[in-house]
Amino acid sequence: MLIEVDIVSLLKQKDSCSFGMLYDRYAPSLHGIIVSLSPDTILASFLLEKSFEKIWQNIESFDVSRLRLFTWMVQITLRECKEVLYLPKHEIIDKLKLEPLPVLFATETKP
Numbered sequence: 242m243l244i245e246v247d248i249v250s251l252l253k254q255k256d257s258c259s260f261g262m263l264y265d266r267y268a269p270s271l272h273g274i275i276v277s278l279s280p281d282t283i284l285a286s287f288l289l290e291k292s293f294e295k296i297w298q299n300i301e302s303f304d305v306s307r308l309r310l311f312t313w314m315v316q317i318t319l320r321e322c323k324e325v326l327y328l329p330k331h332e333i334i335d336k337l338k339l340e341p342l343p344v345l346f347a348t349e350t351k352p
Contacts, residue, residue: 243259248266249300249310252297260293260297264293271315271318272285272289275318279322283337284337287336288318291321292317292321
């Protein structure tokens, strides 16, 4: 089992397998936080996916000497929730319908 520093190092190299490990390790906890804020399962799934997309995009800014990885991920997740959950209901519905998320690893392959 990889330790946090190793996972972060691999993530910063954009290793898609490490992203899978990260998701498997932390998605249930982050999903629980999201569901505590919004019990709507479709919205919770959307927010979880958006959060992991932001985590992947911003992993370079993570500093292992300043924060624990999970704390940093929770901060990103809460920011994503805040951005969406404070919108008027019709805007949330529009966001769910009109904002397809990109496939993160569609063109990446590792030898």
